[in-house]
Each structure stands twice: as structure tokens, then as C-alpha cells.
Amino acid sequence: MYGLESIYIQCPFCWENFEVIADCSVESQEYVEDCEVCCRPIVMKVEIGTDGLPQIEVSRES
Numbered sequence: 611m612y613g614l615e616s617i618y619i620q621c622p623f624c625w626e627n628f629e630v631i632a633d634c635s636v637e638s639q640e641y642v643e644d645c646e647v648c649c650r651p652i653v654m655k656v657e658i659g660t661d662g663l664p665q666i667e668v669s670r671e672s
């Protein structure tokens with residue numbers, strides 16, 4: 611159940627969809643990853659649900 615999961619997210623800047631790898635061994639984490647398309651920093655909040663699947667929330671870095 612634990613490991614790396616690839617998830618599609620939507621960039622809050624350019625609205626492109628792209629794939630990111632989430633580390634499911636950590637229950638809750640927040641980090642910044644640059645958009646593959648426009649290279650702007652996206653704040654990603656990853657939380658692992660009770661089903662073991664990651665939920666990602668993206669926002670712009672303030």
C-alpha cells in the first residue's frame with residue numbers, strides 16, 4: 611500500500627495537467643514542486659486517505 615504513487619494534478623497557474631509522484635509513506639506533507647509546463651512553483655499538500663490513496667491539493671505559492 612505504501613510507496614510512490616503517480617497522480618495527475620492541474621497547475622494553478624497555467625491549468626495544464628501533468629503527472630507528479632507522491633510519496634505515500636508519509637501521511638501528510640506539504641512541498642513545492644515546479645510546474646513541468648510553466649515552471650512556476652506549485653504548493654502541493656498531500657494527504658493519504660483511509661483507503662491508502664493520496665489526495666493532493668494544489669495552490670499558488672504566496
Ligand SMILES: [Zn+2]
Pocket residue numbers: 621622623624625626645646647648649650
Ligand atoms: Zn503551469
